Amino acid sequence: MERSLEGQVAVVTGASGGLGAHFARLLSRQGATVALTARRLDRGEALAGELAGAGGRAMALRLDVADAESIGPALDEIEAALGPISILVNNAGVGGEGMALDVSVADLRNAFAVNAIAPFVAAREAARLMLSSGVAERGEGRILNIASIASQTVLPGLGAYCGSKAAVAMITRSLAREWARRGIAVNALAPGYIETDINAAWWPTEGGQRQLKGFPRRRLMQESDLDAAFLLLVGPAAAAITGTLIVIDDGQSLPGGG
Numbered sequence: 001m002e003r004s005l006e007g008q009v010a011v012v013t014g015a016s017g018g019l020g021a022h023f024a025r026l027l028s029r030q031g032a033t034v035a036l037t038a039r040r041l042d043r044g045e046a047l048a049g050e051l052a053g054a055g056g057r058a059m060a061l062r063l064d065v066a067d068a069e070s071i072g073p074a075l076d077e078i079e080a081a082l083g084p085i086s087i088l089v090n091n092a093g094v095g096g097e098g099m100a101l102d103v104s105v106a107d108l109r110n111a112f113a114v115n116a117i118a119p120f121v122a123a124r125e126a127a128r129l130m131l132s133s134g135v136a137e138r139g140e141g142r143i144l145n146i147a148s149i150a151s152q153t154v155l156p157g158l159g160a161y162c163g164s165k166a167a168v169a170m171i172t173r174s175l176a177r178e179w180a181r182r183g184i185a186v187n188a189l190a191p192g193y194i195e196t197d198i199n200a201a202w203w204p205t206e207g208g209q210r211q212l213k214g215f216p217r218r219r220l221m222q223e224s225d226l227d228a229a230f231l232l233l234v235g236p237a238a239a240a241i242t243g244t245l246i247v248i249d250d251g252q253s254l255p256g257g258g
């Protein structure tokens with residue numbers, strides 16, 4: 001199979017597990033050099049070792065994206081170590097669970113900080129680097145925000161999550177417009193439910209089982225269901241795709257139960 005991302009340098013936030021680790025493996029298999037960032041450095045380092053063992057090139061860096069001021073220096077450090085960044089995957093995310101009457105202001109703030117403000121700031125800092133390194137001039141800049149069906153669909157008890165994911169969906173379009181003539185494509189992926197740490201405790205519950213039975217296909221998705229759209233949006237084919245949000249949800253957000 002052709003390695004479509006040979007020579008590219010990709011940064012993944014929240015690469016310590018779940019979808020972020022999956023995306024990092026996918027990027028590496030396609031030939032990209034991958035910077036794995038998250039708060040849990042031990043996990044990032046283990047994954048970097050795994051990727052190197054499979055013939056890839058990777059580095060791990062501790063980055064708490066809720067501290068927005070620390071994102072720019074982290075990207076500078078990555079670029080100094082690996083070369084010009086051409087792909088940014090804004091994947092780090094938190095659930096921010098809680099009914100509106102109960103959710104704490106701290107959880108609300110954290111949901112927006114991690115799910116919306118961090119992708120905005122990381123995109124800006126990555127764009128700054130892409131514009132000065134020549135990546136943008138060659139039309140190779142790719143920023144992919146991992147949104148969610150929650151950006152378009154009301155998920156009960158997840159108001160903070162839905163609001164923050166709707167924000168990142170619109171941030172995607174705004175930045176795409178702003179950088180449309182500057183060689184940087186900004187897009188978003190809106191996955192449906194896939195079992196990871198963010199929701200694993202929910203599925204065995206009565207409510208979780210009821211929700212699952214309401215999905216048209218009565219199942220959760222697999223991480224690999226996202227691969228084709230992910231590679232489209234981070235790869236060369238996205239040269240003429242910007243400001244797009246692709247929903248991959250196995251039909252989960254289609255209206256009507258049963």
Ligand SMILES: NC(=O)c1ccc[n+]([C@@H]2O[C@H](COP(=O)([O-])OP(=O)(O)OC[C@H]3O[C@@H](n4cnc5c(N)ncnc54)[C@H](OP(=O)(O)O)[C@@H]3O)[C@@H](O)[C@H]2O)c1
Pocket residue numbers: 013014015016017018019020037038039040041063064065066067090091092093094114146147148149190191192193194195196197198199
């Ligand atoms: N799973 C789904 O069904 C689903 C569906 C739609 C969209 N998504 C989105 O997909 C993305 C990945 O979620 P997931 O399902 O893989 O969940 P997960 O397994 O809980 O992973 C979340 C990742 O985000 C990182 N993270 C959280 N807070 C962070 C912070 N302050 N700074 C840096 N990293 C932080 C975590 O790393 P550390 O704890 O090590 O920092 C972890 O690697 C999220 O944006 C999520 O909203 C998931």
